[in-house]
Amino acid sequence: MNEIRVTGGNSLHGSISIQGAKNSALPMMAASLLHRGISVLKGCPRISDVFCMEGILRELGAVTWWDDHDLYLDCTEANKTEVSAEYTEKMRSSVILLGVLLARNKKGRIGYPGGCVIGRRPVDLHISALRSLGARITEGGFFIYGECDCLKGNRIILGKTSVGATEQAILAAVTSKGETVLENCAKEPEILWLCRYLKTMGADIQGEGSSVIRIKGVKELSGGTMRVPSDRIVAGTYICAAAITRSEITIENAPIEELEAFLEVYEKMGGQYEDKSGKLRVNGKFVCHPIHCLETEAYPGFPTDLQSPVLAVLATIPGQSHIRESIFEDRFRAAKELVRMGAHIEVKGADARIDGGYPLTGCRVKADELRGGAALVLAAIAAQGETCITGAGFIRRGYEHICEDLKALGCQEIREE
Numbered sequence: 001m002n003e004i005r006v007t008g009g010n011s012l013h014g015s016i017s018i019q020g021a022k023n024s025a026l027p028m029m030a031a032s033l034l035h036r037g038i039s040v041l042k043g044c045p046r047i048s049d050v051f052c053m054e055g056i057l058r059e060l061g062a063v064t065w066w067d068d069h070d071l072y073l074d075c076t077e078a079n080k081t082e083v084s085a086e087y088t089e090k091m092r093s094s095v096i097l098l099g100v101l102l103a104r105n106k107k108g109r110i111g112y113p114g115g116c117v118i119g120r121r122p123v124d125l126h127i128s129a130l131r132s133l134g135a136r137i138t139e140g141g142f143f144i145y146g147e148c149d150c151l152k153g154n155r156i157i158l159g160k161t162s163v164g165a166t167e168q169a170i171l172a173a174v175t176s177k178g179e180t181v182l183e184n185c186a187k188e189p190e191i192l193w194l195c196r197y198l199k200t201m202g203a204d205i206q207g208e209g210s211s212v213i214r215i216k217g218v219k220e221l222s223g224g225t226m227r228v229p230s231d232r233i234v235a236g237t238y239i240c241a242a243a244i245t246r247s248e249i250t251i252e253n254a255p256i257e258e259l260e261a262f263l264e265v266y267e268k269m270g271g272q273y274e275d276k277s278g279k280l281r282v283n284g285k286f287v288c289h290p291i292h293c294l295e296t297e298a299y300p301g302f303p304t305d306l307q308s309p310v311l312a313v314l315a316t317i318p319g320q321s322h323i324r325e326s327i328f329e330d331r332f333r334a335a336k337e338l339v340r341m342g343a344h345i346e347v348k349g350a351d352a353r354i355d356g357g358y359p360l361t362g363c364r365v366k367a368d369e370l371r372g373g374a375a376l377v378l379a380a381i382a383a384q385g386e387t388c389i390t391g392a393g394f395i396r397r398g399y400e401h402i403c404e405d406l407k408a409l410g411c412q413e414i415r416e417e
């Protein structure tokens with residue numbers, strides 16, 4: 001799929017269920033490599049980032065197979081230690097495998113991580129956490145090398161809140177010798193789910209979801225089995241789809257408690273929602289208020305991953321809105337494409353000022369990262385005429401079937417080509 005073609009302008013209705021979360025599935029897959037046997041991830045999203053992580057595990061010697069959306073990972077013979085740059089440059093979160101390789105094999109070599117072009121995205125915190133656990137890390141050319149005699153528990157204070165570095169440290173620490181205390185941990189739900197999964201494998205972890213996590217290393221882990229939780233970012237994207245088309249839809253399995261900061265902003269825009277025993281009914285018919293200052297933050301603050309979808313919605317609301325992106329340096333790349341569609345957005349550094357309410361008109365636009373690409377799809381379903389979104393492969397990294405989902409919700413013309 002390279003292009004998505006959408007004819008916008010009609011409202012949405014009906015209900016939709018949400019895929020498993022990309023950002024939970026990936027670290028859970030990495031964690032499975034800590035067990036020399038079979039682990040099962042139920043309800044795993046069939047998206048290209050998951051296929052990329054599956055490719056890496058296979059390259060390391062794992063045998064994997066799918067039964068519908070259940071992913072089986074047999075890591076009995078996954079004893080290789082080198083991950084080629086071909087995979088890692090496609091997906092940033094591959095870097096968390098370095099700690100797992102060290103824990104399992106005492107050495108590892110991994111290509112420098114790639115991923116979405118949304119800022120510098122260094123890996124210094126990952127490397128310093130692994131060094132604190134006793135690994136010797138060298139960086140050279142296209143690769144990061146690590147080796148250790150054995151990983152030993154330690155006190156690690158993460159210099160900055162980072163989801164990936166927190167996951168890296170947890171994965172490396174669960175089978176290390178002695179106790180590890182991790183301070184200034186990220187509190188994102190994905191950390192909690194990773195720890196829950198590791199606990200099903202026999203890990204001894206306390207404090208997950210708070211800023212201090214304590215881990216007592218265990219000798220070995222058994223096989224894990226867990227359902228991948230539903231994707232809070234995909235749920236938020238579809239709530240934005242209802243908002244931008246001023247429609248009413250139901251989301252069957254929205255992780256409502258993980259969407260608090262987002263739903264607060266959605267309500268400020270005039271959006272309404274009702275939690276009907278786990279089903280989230282969202283009504284975007286009264287979305288009309290600009291947002292004077294929205295700032296992205298680490299969880300439980302407003303998620304940077306929903307910044308672009310909300311930017312698209314704000315472009316349709318008359319009045320002045322302002323978004324400050326405080327997590328990544330270059331995450332307004334969708335803005336210039338939205339401007340091509342008729343939006344009035346001015347970006348200066350970390351700030352986007354939106355003069356909303358100008359009509360959007362379909363044209364040819366380019367997605368160059370995942371969430372920005374999803375924002376263009378949202379703009380397209382609200383725009384007059386046909387929009388062609390190129391670079392749609394970026395969207396497949398995180399959305400299993402965005403076209404089918406929006407079609408099921410009543411978008412009359414939307415297809416992948």
Ligand code: UD1
Pocket residue numbers: 022023026092093119120121122123124125126127160161162163164165186190304305327328329
């Ligand atoms: C994860 C999510 C991503 C989300 C992001 C922030 C996955 C697969 N991806 O990305 O969707 O947008 O959290 O919620 O889960 N940083 C450093 N040094 C490091 C690591 C990070 O300076 O070693 C900085 C980053 O440049 C960024 C900030 O820390 O400014 C937060 O990044 P981080 O939380 O690590 O994001 P990811 O784990 O890459």
